[in-house]
Structures are given as structure tokens and as C-alpha cells.
Amino acid sequence: QKEVEQNSGPLSVPEGAIASLNCTYSDRGSQSFFWYRQYSGKSPELIMSIYSNGDKEDGRFTAQLNKASQYVSLLIRDSQPSDSATYLCAVNWDTGGFKTIFGAGTRLFVKA
Amino acid sequence: KAGVTQTPRYLIKTRGQQVTLSCSPISGHRSVSWYQQTPGQGLQFLFEYFSETQRNKGNFPGRFSGRQFSNSRSEMNVSTLELGDSALYLCASQGRTAEAFFGQGTRLTVV
Numbered sequence: 667q668k669e670v671e672q673n674s675g676p677l678s679v680p681e682g683a684i685a686s687l688n689c690t691y692s693d694r695g696s697q698s699f700f701w702y703r704q705y706s707g708k709s710p711e712l713i714m715s716i717y718s719n720g721d722k723e724d725g726r727f728t729a730q731l732n733k734a735s736q737y738v739s740l741l742i743r744d745s746q747p748s749d750s751a752t753y754l755c756a757v758n759w760d761t762g763g764f765k766t767i768f769g770a771g772t773r774l775f776v777k778a
Numbered sequence: 779k780a781g782v783t784q785t786p787r788y789l790i791k792t793r794g795q796q797v798t799l800s801c802s803p804i805s806g807h808r809s810v811s812w813y814q815q816t817p818g819q820g821l822q823f824l825f826e827y828f829s830e831t832q833r834n835k836g837n838f839p840g841r842f843s844g845r846q847f848s849n850s851r852s853e854m855n856v857s858t859l860e861l862g863d864s865a866l867y868l869c870a871s872q873g874r875t876a877e878a879f880f881g882q883g884t885r886l887t888v889v
């Protein structure tokens with residue numbers, strides 16, 4: 667099993683819809699979780715971090731974490747064409763430093 | 779507040795050569811992580827440096843090495859370049875948490 671797994675997509679949603687992105691990870695102790703967005707030809711940029719079970723909302727984005735199921739998701743409400751990008755799930759395991767492992771990413775297309 | 783600066787932005791090298799990439803993290807950040815990004819493998823963790831010490835390492839051969847200086851700037855070196863080393867190399871700056879802030883990357887092409 668890969669350490670961090672995502673459906674590569676592409677995921678296509680109409681403008682204004684909710685986009686749901688999912689990620690599973692290997693359970694190896696204490697972790698912190700992140701979602702990054704990467705536009706084509708650009709570097710990843712951090713959009714959400716989540717550290718404990720439950721939901722965390724920031725504007726149109728909601729991250730959800732379920733450690734018992736080893737599952738983290740990102741919901742994008744009112745999707746806009748500008749949200750079209752690759753979304754990367756990342757997990758950092760507590761190794762006495764930072765070792766953040768990324769999933770392969772899910773390509774999202776928002777159709778106008 | 780300045781972001782993460784990587785130099786050079788583009789490089790073309792010949793097989794067998796070596797290359798050194800540079801990264802200056804966000805001011806005040808002491809941790810620098812390096813990643814290789816390719817279309818087939820995605821973002822792969824190379825190593826992480828903190829206070830001039832390598833704290834974590836990924837699954838790359840010994841041809842990939844790095845170091846960090848007292849001002850937190852970091853360099854990554856790849857020796858005996860292979861065609862498969864062609865990739866985007868990204869540096870990430872981290873402060874007190876694992877939240878990573880990436881530079882623009884160095885695009886390495888090995889011919």
C-alpha cells in the first residue's frame with residue numbers, strides 16, 4: 667500500500683457545484699495533514715492544514731479528517747473555473763523532523 | 779516577507795555530469811525539504827535539513843545529496859546525472875510546523 671493515495675481523476679464538476687476530493691494514508695503514528703493546490707506549470711501552494719479529527723472550514727474549502735478510517739478529504743463549495751488545478755494531499759509523520767509525503771494528486775476540472 | 783528562492787530556474791546538463799541547485803528559505807525558517815517532481819512519480823521526498831543537519835531522507839540513491847548552511851540556505855547536488863533525473867526539483871521552507879512553502883522550482887533536463 668502506498669503511503670498516501672489519491673484518485674488521480676480527472677474529476678469534472680460544473681461551476682457552482684461541490685467538488686469532493688479524497689485521500690487515504692498509511693497509519694504510522696502521529697500525523698498532520700495538508701491539502702495543496704498546484705496549477706499547471708506552477709509550484710504547489712498550501713490551501714488547508716488539519717491536525718485533529720473532524721472538519722475545518724476556510725472560506726469555500728472544508729477539510730475533513732477521520733483518523734480511525736485513515737481518510738482525509740477536501741470539499742470545495744461553489745466551485746469556480748479558477749479552481750481547476752491538481753490537488754495534492756500530503757501527510758507528515760512525526761519522525762523527529764519533517765517528512766511530508768504527497769499523494770499523486772487529483773486533477774480537478776470545473777466547467778463554466 | 780520574501781518567499782522561497784530557488785536558483786537556477788532552468789538547467790540543461792549532459793549525462794554523467796553533476797549539478798548543484800540552491801534554495802533560500804523564508805526568513806526565520808530553519809527547515810528545508812527537497813522534492814523531485816515528475817509526471818510519472820509525482821512529488822517524491824528527497825531529504826529534509828534543519829540547522830545544518832539532515833533529519834530525514836527519502837528513498838533516493840546516494841547520487842542525490844544535500845547540505846544546509848548556517849544561514850539556512852540549502853543546496854542539493856546530483857552527481858553522475860542520468861536521463862531519468864530530468865525533473866522539476868522543488869524546495870520547501872518550513873518553520874515551526876510542517877506546513878511547507880515551495881519555491882518556484884528548478885527544471886533540470888538531462889540530455
